Amino acid sequence: MKKVMVCGCGAQGSTICRRLDEEPNIEEVVCADYNLAAAEAVCKLMKKGTPKQVNAAHVDEIAKAAEGCELIVNVMPLEFGVNVMQAALQIKACYQDLSACENVVEGFPEYDTWLEGIRYMYTEYGRRFAENGTTAIIGTGSAPGVMCVMARKAVNELDECDTIACMVYEGTRTKRFIPFFWSPEVALCDMEEDAYAFENCQQIRTKPFSRPIKRNWPECGREVTLVEHAHDEPVYIGFNREKYFKGCKNAYFKYGGTGIEFSEGLYKAGLLHHTPEEFEGHEIVPFDWVLKHIPMPPKDPEVIKAIIDEGIVEDNGAFVCEAYGKKDGKDIMVDLHVSSPGLEEAYERAKMTGEMYLTGQGAFLYTKLLVNDMVPQKGLISSDMLDDQQVEQYIAWANDLGITYTIDIKEGCKFDG
Incomplete structure (x- = not known):
């Protein structure tokens, strides 16, 4: 025990x-x-x-x-x-x-x-x-974490990999003001920071909210926009491209939805930086002042139930990995979509929010590997460095929790980001 x-x-x-x-x-x-x-x-x-x-x-x-x-x-x-x-x-x-x-x-x-x-x-x-x-x-949450496992699964469909695009769109909106269903402090720090991308086999920095791309995914019900966002995946892939990602040359993380829409105006107004400013004789840090006024994400089942009862405006999203490369000499794109319970279903299943369900339980599956002595590797690894057997076990456990995926392989596709 x-x-x-x-x-x-x-x-x-x-x-x-x-x-x-x-x-x-x-x-x-x-x-x-x-x-x-x-x-x-x-x-x-x-x-x-x-x-x-x-x-x-x-x-x-x-x-x-x-x-x-x-x-x-x-x-x-x-x-x-x-x-x-x-x-x-x-x-x-x-x-x-869960991070690094x-x-x-x-x-x-x-x-x-x-x-x-x-x-x-x-x-x-x-x-x-x-x-x-x-x-x-x-890096063992949902992204990175679940995303890293799914990126490995997608890349395993290729003979060689050119580009990996990790993309998340969060469309949960409730009548109660909740811009983030995870840590507002972590979210806003990521919004303020220059993003990382791995491009032409080099790590580069990009501006937050820049380089938009559009997708029309069925799970969102409309065309959505995703932008550059500071995240771990391009960094991990860049370090581990040869051993785990079949020589991948480019890797990106793109993000869209409620949190992005809320934060972009704050960023452009200069309200997410950490440098103290004078205001009417007082010194304030804009980031701290904004954070003070953002509600914490709900975690108590009774509070989550009250939010649902007050009304859900929208409850959708997309969690997608696109892997581009060659298979049998042909240019193909592996389009992998993850499905996970939204706010209402997650509450019905486990008295959690959808964010808690995917991130918390996605993280728990790494914990489950560890406590069941299924990670013989010693030292420090990131979540993309599981072996193929561990990847398949993780995916099987995720499926038991209602975290599933579909793969569509398309010929002649190039990444448009």
Whole structure:
């Protein structure tokens, strides 16, 4: 029987806690959060949960709370990732992160770009976990996470790959004002940052909300626009193109929908930067001021039910990977679409939002691989670096949860982004 700590009991962390509660080989789930009430709230929905108050600013405090745990799942904001990872190394536990840490290159702030941080995680932190005989997996939510598995599945249909386009459109709108069904802080940080793209075998930066493309997907019911957005997938693919993506030369992440439409005006108005400004004799940080006025995503089942009862304006979306390359000497495009429960169906299935369902349970499937000893790789890997057997197992478990996919192979297609 195993003991696991989930560090962060927000919308996604609480979902992972609740799913772990159902795993037969799990003895205890430590639900850790700076806000003890949040940890206690999720434990009330569980049988094996133990709430603990933890200040993730202190490595030793995290390590003490995780004593006896074989795995720490990090669902904290990016700035705490290094501390949680260090705690996992300290107690010789495995580590899972829904994103990827920032500020990982200790003592070299001039070297500490996020891109170089990923490289450093693969190498230096990979070495440290391997020396402990443990495993760390980063980028394990929906995107990155589910998207990385599906990108691998799509690319496996090709003999050689030229371009991968990872695209997400979120069209859930309710009568209650909820611009983001996941962390507003993470969402707005991503909106403000220059995006990453992998182009002509080089990592490049692009402006947020730039380089729009249009798609007319049946699941959206109309033509939609997707734009550049800061995300992990192009970075992972760029690093791992030869071994896992059949020599892919270009990789993009495109995003559209409710969050983009809400945030673009804030970005253009200069309200998402972190530099203090003077306003009527007071110093304010525009980003912090905006964040203060954005509601947190719902995670309590009663609150989710109330939102649904108040009225759903629209509940659709698309989660798509397009992989372009050659098969049997022909130019083809592999068009892979993921289907997952929306707001109303997710609540009916599991008393969750659609975002919690896909991201939280998508993350949990990586946790399930780890707690069932199905990840023999030691060191640090990103979510696109599972072997083919692990990819198929992940997809089979996802199918059991109603997270399914379809593939359409088309000849003579070129990416238009």
